[in-house]
Amino acid sequence: MVFSLNLANVYGFDLGAYSAILIEAETGQVLYEHNADEELPPASITKTMAMLIAMEAIESGEVSLEDTVTVSRYAESMGGSQIFLDAGTELTIEDLLKAVTVASANDASVALAEGISGSYYSFVDKMNERAKELKMENTNFRNTTGLPEAEHYTTARDITKMSQKVIKYPEIREWGQIWVDYIDLPNRQAMLTNTNRLILNYQGMDGIKTGHTSEAGYGLASSAVRDDMRLISVVLKAESESERQELTTRLLDYGFNNFRQQTLISDDEAIHNVEIPGSRNGTASVRVAQDLNVVIPRNDDYETELNYYIEEEYDFPILEGETVGEVGVKMNGQEISRKEIVAAEEINRANIFTRLFRGAANTVRDFINR
Template identity: 40%
Template sequence: MIKKIFITLIVVCLLPITNVKALDNDVTPNARAAILIEANSKQVLYDKNSSEKLYPASTTKIMTMILMFEAIRDKKLSFEDKITTSKYAASMGGSQVYLEQGESMSLKDMFKSIAIASANDASVAVAEHIAGSIDKFVTMMNDKAKELNLKNTHFKNATGLHDDDHYTCAHDLALMAAYLIQIGGEDLLNVTSLYDSYIREDTKQSFWLVNTNKLLKLYDGVDGLKTGYTKEAGYCLVTTVKRNNQRIIGVLMKESAPKTRNEEMCSMLDYGFNNYKQEIIFKKDTVIEKHVIDKMENLTIDVKCKQDIAFTTAKNSNDKYTTEIIYKDDLLPIKKGDVVGTLIVTIDGKEAGSYELYSDNDANKATYFSKLFKTFKSLF
């Protein structure tokens, strides 16, 4: 039986969980679609046509990088692995690092080429290496989109080169970005935050990469994430910023020019930081509760979360929130670090965020003889 525990608290907040009404004074007047979310809880802070299906251009590569980092997480790939460029990968047009057929380069350099220079040839080379073929990789992309509950997304390639049946929406891009940051962590952001870098260093073929995301030098705290442009998609941008331990993600789609795109992203980010703040419920690695597994055995576990449990609140507003802990069935045996349940934050009956909880200690099933001994002992 699933066990639930409720905690009710009062905080200073106004929490928009689903779509937020567009501002009377629109901060993104030239964008076809836009969204601003808090990265951990996925709370929507600003919304404009965020569910409309549009062409993503190279912001597609967020999903390509998601599958790359999942392969690294699952020990199927490492940054030191050599990736060989196929004839098809070398033939890619658009943004590229001019890989040659048969050329081998480390995944680290391929990743930098994708994240910094938006290289189509590197994207295809990595995709083929992971899945065996680009068609199989696209299937993986669409499967992952379903798994992430991206309702308005469909992929036809790993690059974002135009295809009428290749689309997403601002909301789905924001969710992809949040997941990529979650699984990529510092390995991701240490690269996406670079304004420039090199591949093939210490060789005659050394190649200078310059980041397509100019906000790295225009807006304090920006450390990613991905730009995009095709004639059909217009100018697109997915940006993430961390200030005072608060990370937000902004998405703009179908802007008319890069300058306008950058200016409106800055305006949207300013809106987020000027109107919202982060409330921390539980700090990372603090004991949320001592959960009793077996009263007779006096068996308990210290339940913690590996990240701050927090949500973004509007300044100078009051509201109530509740937290609910749902534990897994049949927990025993438990090893330190095992996920044992989920903490859900709710505002006005709407989910504001969910967080995995883990045990900070081992816990094992009592043996028949230990139970018998305790029963016998209790009689005297």
């Protein structure tokens, strides 16, 4: 579960973009935003969702990177950015994904969708279903390409939600850093040139997706990591490719220069004396399943508070590593993140006499406090 603490106004930074947002990728904390909820045509940034659906299908075992797809006439007919695939050509899902990620190929995105779902529009339905699951409340997809179509829109904020998911896949990060590559086709090699020029000159850049149409202007959803902190930025409706690069650079620089990630609890750190109802000792040692991190301004002190949410009933014994609840962190009174907590040791059930004694003691205590 992730919450969002908006730190956008901490430094009074003004990017000057039509629509933009900057978040920390793990926590989703907003570090800057301007007009982030206006519904806009995303152009090829749309393909971020197609990439995510494909990677999740691979992860689940539904398909594999080695599976082959036959290019349809519909895929061949796509205009705009493409690698000029001929109908009947067979490619692997890996090649198609690489063509989408690196070269933003419309024909490859359609072939990929058909290969995974069988039907192109069934895949588009999956995109919308996944958008709802990710609480992308101001998004509607009509295609995988981002080519102009009525009622095809999203927002800068919604783009960060799918970007957070897709950038977790190492293949996406690897392909996102490729400048030039080639795919072998029956009679030629298709050259893939990255549409995101910032991978050449912005430190830590590893994705995610560019977009451009006359209607949408120039957009870029980007990911960069420094000092173990990953930032995701989205800039929409820039007036030129150079402007979207400049705005993205300024936005990411603002984030890395003014904020830092802090680990409040590491996953190898035992948390002692946490109350576990019904346990032999009444309390036990636990730990977080993953590091509990927050993002804070570099030059300001922010008060943090931890709260434990322990499940009320268990099947004893609770084995080491089993989930016992969650720990939430508040910053300046606002909850920003929760992490699962697990038993750091085997926890056994209290015997019947101990449970009866504790029940009686609690009854007396409640009576006194009435």
